Amino acid sequence: MKRTTFESVDRTRLPVPGPPRPLTFPALEKSVLSNGLRLWTVRHTQVPLVSLLLLVRRGAASDAPGREGLAAMTADMLDEGSGLSSAIDMHQKMARIGAQFDTDIGSDATVASVTVLTRFIEPALSLLSDIVARPALREEDFARVRQLRLHRLKQLRDMPATVADRAFLRLLYGDQPYGHSPIGSEPSLASMTIDDVRAFHRSAIRPSDATLIAVGDTNHEEIARIAAAAFSDWTGEAQDGPAESGSLPAPSPLTIVPRPGAPQSELRIGHVAVPRDTPDYHALVVGNMILGGQFVSRINLNLREDKGFTYGARTAFEFRRRPGPFVLQVGVQTAATVRAIEESIGELSAIRGPRPVTPEELSLATAALTRGYARNFETAEQISRGAMQIALYDLPDDYFAQFVPSVERVTCADVTRAMAAHLDPARLTTLVVGDLDAIAPDVGRLALGDPAILGADSF
Amino acid sequence: MTLRFSKHTLANGLDVLLHEDRDCPIVAVNIWYHVGSKNERPGHTGFAHLFEHLMFEGSEHHDRGYFQPLQGAGATLNGSTNADRTNYWEVVPSNALELALWMESDRMGHLLPALTDAKFSNQRDVVLNERRQNYENRPYGLAPMALLAALFPPDHPYHWTTIGEVADLHAVTLDQVHAFFRRYYHPSNASLALAGDFDPDAALALVDRYFGSIEPGERVTPVRQTATLAGETRIFYEDRVELPRIHIGWLTPEMFGDGDADLDLAADLLANGKTSRLYKRLVFEERLATDVSATQNSREMAGYMQLTATASPGHSLAELERVMLEEVAKLAREGPTDDDILCGRMQAEAQFMFRLQTVGGFGGKSDQLNAYNVFLGNPDYFDRDLARYNAVTKASLAESLVRYLDPARRVTLSIVPQGRADLAASDSTRVAVV
Numbered sequence: 001m002k003r004t005t006f007e008s009v010d011r012t013r014l015p016v017p018g019p020p021r022p023l024t025f026p027a028l029e030k031s032v033l034s035n036g037l038r039l040w041t042v043r044h045t046q047v048p049l050v051s052l053l054l055l056v057r058r059g060a061a062s063d064a065p066g067r068e069g070l071a072a073m074t075a076d077m078l079d080e081g082s083g084l085s086s087a088i089d090m091h092q093k094m095a096r097i098g099a100q101f102d103t104d105i106g107s108d109a110t111v112a113s114v115t116v117l118t119r120f121i122e123p124a125l126s127l128l129s130d131i132v133a134r135p136a137l138r139e140e141d142f143a144r145v146r147q148l149r150l151h152r153l154k155q156l157r158d159m160p161a162t163v164a165d166r167a168f169l170r171l172l173y174g175d176q177p178y179g180h181s182p183i184g185s186e187p188s189l190a191s192m193t194i195d196d197v198r199a200f201h202r203s204a205i206r207p208s209d210a211t212l213i214a215v216g217d218t219n220h221e222e223i224a225r226i227a228a229a230a231f232s233d234w235t236g237e238a239q240d241g242p243a244e245s246g247s248l249p250a251p252s253p254l255t256i257v258p259r260p261g262a263p264q265s266e267l268r269i270g271h272v273a274v275p276r277d278t279p280d281y282h283a284l285v286v287g288n289m290i291l292g293g294q295f296v297s298r299i300n301l302n303l304r305e306d307k308g309f310t311y312g313a314r315t316a317f318e319f320r321r322r323p324g325p326f327v328l329q330v331g332v333q334t335a336a337t338v339r340a341i342e343e344s345i346g347e348l349s350a351i352r353g354p355r356p357v358t359p360e361e362l363s364l365a366t367a368a369l370t371r372g373y374a375r376n377f378e379t380a381e382q383i384s385r386g387a388m389q390i391a392l393y394d395l396p397d398d399y400f401a402q403f404v405p406s407v408e409r410v411t412c413a414d415v416t417r418a419m420a421a422h423l424d425p426a427r428l429t430t431l432v433v434g435d436l437d438a439i440a441p442d443v444g445r446l447a448l449g450d451p452a453i454l455g456a457d458s459f
Numbered sequence: 460m461t462l463r464f465s466k467h468t469l470a471n472g473l474d475v476l477l478h479e480d481r482d483c484p485i486v487a488v489n490i491w492y493h494v495g496s497k498n499e500r501p502g503h504t505g506f507a508h509l510f511e512h513l514m515f516e517g518s519e520h521h522d523r524g525y526f527q528p529l530q531g532a533g534a535t536l537n538g539s540t541n542a543d544r545t546n547y548w549e550v551v552p553s554n555a556l557e558l559a560l561w562m563e564s565d566r567m568g569h570l571l572p573a574l575t576d577a578k579f580s581n582q583r584d585v586v587l588n589e590r591r592q593n594y595e596n597r598p599y600g601l602a603p604m605a606l607l608a609a610l611f612p613p614d615h616p617y618h619w620t621t622i623g624e625v626a627d628l629h630a631v632t633l634d635q636v637h638a639f640f641r642r643y644y645h646p647s648n649a650s651l652a653l654a655g656d657f658d659p660d661a662a663l664a665l666v667d668r669y670f671g672s673i674e675p676g677e678r679v680t681p682v683r684q685t686a687t688l689a690g691e692t693r694i695f696y697e698d699r700v701e702l703p704r705i706h707i708g709w710l711t712p713e714m715f716g717d718g719d720a721d722l723d724l725a726a727d728l729l730a731n732g733k734t735s736r737l738y739k740r741l742v743f744e745e746r747l748a749t750d751v752s753a754t755q756n757s758r759e760m761a762g763y764m765q766l767t768a769t770a771s772p773g774h775s776l777a778e779l780e781r782v783m784l785e786e787v788a789k790l791a792r793e794g795p796t797d798d799d800i801l802c803g804r805m806q807a808e809a810q811f812m813f814r815l816q817t818v819g820g821f822g823g824k825s826d827q828l829n830a831y832n833v834f835l836g837n838p839d840y841f842d843r844d845l846a847r848y849n850a851v852t853k854a855s856l857a858e859s860l861v862r863y864l865d866p867a868r869r870v871t872l873s874i875v876p877q878g879r880a881d882l883a884a885s886d887s888t889r890v891a892v893v
Contacts, residue, residue, distance in 0.1 A: 009669055009672070011569075017558060020484065020533075020552050020553075021484035021552075047815050087733055087743070088733055088739060095802040096798075098805035098806050116809070117808065144746065147771075148749060151702070152749065155700075155701055155749070155769070158598035158699055261699075262596055263591040263595045264595075264596045295530075296524060305524075308582075311588045311589040311592045311593075331591070333588055364527060364531045368531065368533065370533070371552050372533035372535060374484050375550055378482075
């Protein structure tokens, strides 16, 4: 048997952490270049790396109807060469300085980022300006990139989680700006031309609504000097994307995209919810942690740890500049599809009042958000991504410092009220990508009416 | 860019690595058990990974979820299993180091009294769902099963994947789980690394207090088995995919072995990024493929190089295979350019620097120290690891290609749409993958 003699450990209770070491939040230094480009820098000197990030606040929601995928196509064309240099020349230059380059496209933003050894900051900024301000946008490159994206769309039809994500946006938003995923669709890509891309670059990728963020072992004046030279010829006003028009669609409560023989059903359950600037932001962040935002959330503990239906389930309020979706997403074994939907809708309904958030749940969720907050400020890239949130959503400069107190102020009653206000079981739409024949006999139990059947190629 | 640390070994054999970094008020607690799917046997696959799940289900003195107290203290945590090792980590605010050590030591020293049949069968269901999600219901998701099975013979520990076979997962018993824990989860088969905001003397005392009294357990004899490919194996299977894909695999040197760094750089030169040879030809110029990639998978006993490309509509896997082999042969014959070598070194320097940014998580400093300690017995390897990449020359890279990427000794795997066996590369035999 175990030896227990000299163990001086008290295993009857868990150690209680002492007071936390205070965290000093990184300070943003700001200036504006003569072309209107905002420059934000943060000093972060731990490792000789610098993270450069250029945020343009125009993304897939700026795609005009019939041009879905244009913002993403434009972002993809940015690193296809500049002036007379080819895409390969451009990437060769990046490789010679060991730069790690990326572009991201979201609904509200296009982001180009480079992480590089500090000693290469000057060539890195020069490359970043070639990419964002002076892309070549050549016809032959466009043809190749468009073809690759069309192939990609074809392949995405094989990926159940992606099929579910794309179909769900369409169900929730229809033709509204958030109704398509950034990649767009076959018809819109097929009818797109290089002139569309050039026009989008000219009207949307402009310095007037852009922010260059630099985090690393360097100072503001030096970066301002290099950036002013690199971006001097980038000018112009960014035009607004299309406005929302008409009302949101009223989707069927239950839609199935058939995937014959699938071993799992991909589920999406949700509705259009709130924008990032909702006054209930912190209450919803805390509430979502409890509902489906962490391993120990109600949904994951129920569907995974109690029932064993899934590898993992989660929920999110996708906060955007305009009202974004609330989505529960989970892949469950086919035989458990209907029960998983019942349990999920049950949890979404319960947290609004019937089974309100308990003080223990609140304190665990709040602690997870606040005590671990320091972790978000370890690397230059984490800090530049954090600053980007401030720039993208017009948050106050002291946002980092305000986050913890704002979360700590949230009460159980706040969470219940916010969940009741922004989660409405009557408006939920449920989407299943799965084996229709296997699921069909049971769906009647759900009392969601006859399911709408959507072909995998109809969105 | 040396990574400063100290190494201590407790009386029970537990290795303890300490790296102080006061920049951010957090500490990474990272523990490796030197056990993975290579310690399994045919008919009993998937065991090491299933076991990893059970480590989060509570231990004798905290017989509830592992996550709650740590998350309540502000921690993030996770674990992973591969063929060679299993790791667990927490990144905690500095004030919660003792809590993390309490939790980790309780599940190292006192897991079994809390391990019930109910937990076990629940986590088996979760793992079966993980398998459905990440392999069975994912296009091309069963490729690792087919490729590894063809590269390594049935009795070789790399023949199967870490997730395991469905039938084996159903056959596992609770007794086998207990025996597995006793054999592999003990101080002399583990390495604990702390990195971050702590005082090393105080931290070592805490580690000794929490882990020092755990019984050492029997030393585990390292698994050693070689593998060779005598010829070429050409196989295919049908999947729910739109576009056919080809994988070409070769057996290559083990992790840190002679030629490993050469082949790692060769993989980049061949198929990673827009400047790579195969991207240029297959995707950029000739447009035969929609994507291409290459990886030197370095493992403890052996490695394997894997080239992958997906055919553009209207193009055949035969065309892809021809170009892939041509570019491998050309790089082997002509060697890389001076610019290739320069870029490779620059990438290596940047990549190593990226790893120094975080104390914890997968690939952070604590994980890195444990990797060197567990695989080499020497955590002081950061500079020498980088030096391996700086030592690659045009000649050494070309020689390694000639030696290891022999077109006559490889596995060629085609994955084709349902009902389109005719799209497989020529002379391929159908294999069953589940």
